[in-house]
Amino acid sequence: xxxxxxxxxxxxxxxxxxxxxxxxxxxxxxxxxxxxxxxxxxxxxxxxxxxxxxxxxxxxxxxxxxxxxxxxxxxxxxxxxxxxxxxxxxxxxxxxxxxxxxxxxxxxxxxxxxxxxxxxxxxxxxxxxxxxxxxxxxxxxxxxxxxxxxxxxxxxxxxxxxxxxxxxxxxxxxxxxxxxxx
Numbered sequence: 001x002x003x004x005x006x007x008x009x010x011x012x013x014x015x016x017x018x019x020x021x022x023x024x025x026x027x028x029x030x031x032x033x034x035x036x037x038x039x040x041x042x043x044x045x046x047x048x049x050x051x052x053x054x055x056x057x058x059x060x061x062x063x064x065x066x067x068x069x070x071x072x073x074x075x076x077x078x079x080x081x082x083x084x085x086x087x088x089x090x091x092x093x094x095x096x097x098x099x100x101x102x103x104x105x106x107x108x109x110x111x112x113x114x115x116x117x118x119x120x121x122x123x124x125x126x127x128x129x130x131x132x133x134x135x136x137x138x139x140x141x142x143x144x145x146x147x148x149x150x151x152x153x154x155x156x157x158x159x160x161x162x163x164x165x166x167x168x169x170x171x172x173x174x175x176x177x178x179x180x181x182x
Contacts (some may be wrong), residue, residue, distance in 0.1 A: 022139070024088040024165035024174075027077045033159040082169035087176025101126065111135060117145070124149035128156075137164035 034041040052063060101119035108114075114131045128145025139162040147154050 007012055022083055022088045022134070022136075023164055023167070024083055024085040026169045026172065027081050027139075027167040028163050028165055029078075029081060030161050030163075031158065032161055033157065035157045037154050037156075080165070080170075082172035082174045084174035084176045087174070090176070122149075138162060155162060 005062045031045065034045065048054070050162060052060060055063065089155050100121050103115035104118050105116040106113060112131055112133045115130070116129045117126065125148045126145055128143055130141060130143030130145075132141040140160075141162070142157075142159045144157050145155070147156070
C-alpha cells in the first residue's frame with residue numbers, strides 16, 4: 001500500500017495544476033508522458049491502478065477515502081482533483097495538494113504561465129521548471145524537475161492534460177484553500 005501512495009504522490013507532483021484563470025470545481029488530469037530517471041513510467045502507473053482496483057473492496061474504499069481527503073481521486077486511469085475557490089483565484093500553479101511548495105518565479109504571456117520551483121518537502125529538495133497553457137476548459141502542462149533526498153537524485157519529465165468536469169467535486173476535498181460552496 002505504501003508503494004501505491006508513493007507512486008500517487010509522485011504522479012500528482014508531476015501534474016501541476018494551473019490555477020490562473022481556472023474554475024473552482026472538479027478537474028480530471030490525464031498524464032500524457034512521465035519519465036523518471038530516463039524510464040517511462042506509464043506502464044508502472046497502469047499497473048499501480050490495476051493493483052488499486054484489485055484490492056479487496058474494504059481496503060480499496062479505505063484507500064479511495066484517504067486519497068479523497070487529500071483532494072485526489074482516480075477514474076479510468078486519470079486522476080481527479082478538486083480546485084478550491086482560493087486556488088482558482090491565484091495566479092500560480094498548485095504544485096502539491098497541501099500547498100507546501102509554491103513557485104519561486106512566475107511569468108505569464110497570454111494564456112501560458114511559466115514557473116520555476118525550489119522546495120523542500122518530506123526531506124527532499126525539489127527543483128524544476130514548467131509551463132501550463134490554458135485554453136477554455138482545459139490546461140496542458142509540461143514540467144522538468146529534479147529531486148534529491150535520502151534515496152539519491154532523481155530526474156522527472158512529465159506532460160499532462162487537465163479538463164474541467166464541473167463545479168461539483170463529488171466528495172473530493174478541495175486543494176489550495178477553502179472549499180467551493182454550492
